[in-house]
Amino acid sequence: MAQPTIRFSVIGLNHPHIYGQVNLLLRAGAEFVVFYAKEPELIAQFAPNYPQARQAQSMEAILEDPSIHLIISAAIPCERAPLGIRVMRYGKDFMSDKPGFTTLEQLKEARKVQAETGRIYSICFSERFENRATVKAGELVKAGAIGKVVQTVGLGPHRIRLTERPDWFFRRQQYGGIITDIASHQFDQFLFFTNSTEAEVVASHTANYKYPQYPELEDFGEVLVRGNCGSGYIRVDWYTPNGLNTWGDGRLTILGTEGYIELRKYCDVAGRPGENHLFLVDHKEIRYLDCNAVDLPYGRDLLNDILHRTETAMSQHHCFLASELALQAQLQAQRLGNL
Numbered sequence: 292m293a294q295p296t297i298r299f300s301v302i303g304l305n306h307p308h309i310y311g312q313v314n315l316l317l318r319a320g321a322e323f324v325v326f327y328a329k330e331p332e333l334i335a336q337f338a339p340n341y342p343q344a345r346q347a348q349s350m351e352a353i354l355e356d357p358s359i360h361l362i363i364s365a366a367i368p369c370e371r372a373p374l375g376i377r378v379m380r381y382g383k384d385f386m387s388d389k390p391g392f393t394t395l396e397q398l399k400e401a402r403k404v405q406a407e408t409g410r411i412y413s414i415c416f417s418e419r420f421e422n423r424a425t426v427k428a429g430e431l432v433k434a435g436a437i438g439k440v441v442q443t444v445g446l447g448p449h450r451i452r453l454t455e456r457p458d459w460f461f462r463r464q465q466y467g468g469i470i471t472d473i474a475s476h477q478f479d480q481f482l483f484f485t486n487s488t489e490a491e492v493v494a495s496h497t498a499n500y501k502y503p504q505y506p507e508l509e510d511f512g513e514v515l516v517r518g519n520c521g522s523g524y525i526r527v528d529w530y531t532p533n534g535l536n537t538w539g540d541g542r543l544t545i546l547g548t549e550g551y552i553e554l555r556k557y558c559d560v561a562g563r564p565g566e567n568h569l570f571l572v573d574h575k576e577i578r579y580l581d582c583n584a585v586d587l588p589y590g591r592d593l594l595n596d597i598l599h600r601t602e603t604a605m606s607q608h609h610c611f612l613a614s615e616l617a618l619q620a621q622l623q624a625q626r627l628g629n630l
Contacts, residue, residue, distance in 0.1 A: 303366025
């Protein structure tokens with residue numbers, strides 16, 4: 292028998308990641324029903340891409356619709372958690388763009404409401420869920436290809452594109468800081484690949500080396516994290532030069548006791564064209580894997596979790612812990628001076 296169709300809606304279009312969130316659910320077979328946003332210019336860009344979805348006149352119209360199972364959002368970062376908490380209280384599941392939280396207080400309240408309601412609060416960590424090389428690395432690690440994972444090194448460089456950024460991008464209270472924002476991806480991958488269920492931030496630093504005209508912006512961040520099953524180093528920045536043919540040379544190195552994996556997610560500098568490059572080194576050989584045909588299961592797994600109240604896409608503990616580590620690292624980060 293065919294499974295029931297999950298009907299979803301969108302509230303908040305402030306980050307372009309919303310297109311990826313919608314598309315992964317459509318690929319998985321969900322039905323996009325309705326959307327709401329306050330900004331006419333964002334609606335004008337978004338609506339023509341999804342003619343099957345109608346525009347709601349208010350957020351409440353979506354929250355109060357009993358036929359909607361899931362609400363997704365890429366609102367301004369500081370607005371995502373309050374929305375997600377409301378969504379859960381209305382008896383619906385929620386998927387946020389990263390970061391899912393900008394303060395520890397938001398996280399504490401979300402944990403409380405999630406425990407009370409039993410709803411799903413998921414964060415779309417796209418650098419893992421929507422990257423085929425990272426998905427393949429997860430399969431290899433699970434199969435024991437490099438032994439026991441003991442460390443991850445996650446690099447998250449980004450191109451800043453200053454003239455394209457909205458005002459909230461430069462306001463610390465709204466975007467949360469560089470570690471809260473970008474490095475949430477790297478904390479997610481650290482926990483996933485080391486299989487850590489507990490972790491602590493050992494040291495963290497942030498800086499604004501290049502853009503003093505935006506005093507609340509951070510353009511560099513780094514973190515050392517220690518888990519109960521491994522350690523990790525994270526570096527994020529807004530320095531990707533215009534000469535690179537993509538927005539960032541994102542990389543992940545996974546060190547195991549019997550080998551290592553390096554992912555060159557979005558490009559291979561001076562090497563192979565395209566994305567999703569995986570290199571595996573073990574006791575036998577060096578292997579290259581083109582991962583462009585690897586399946587992306589997150590959307591399908593999330594819909595299955597909504598139907599069956601399971602945690603196959605990502606455990607709630609993992610989602611909240613990855614966010615907590617990013618928030619804690621941001622909060623305790625030492626601010627480095629100008630070079």
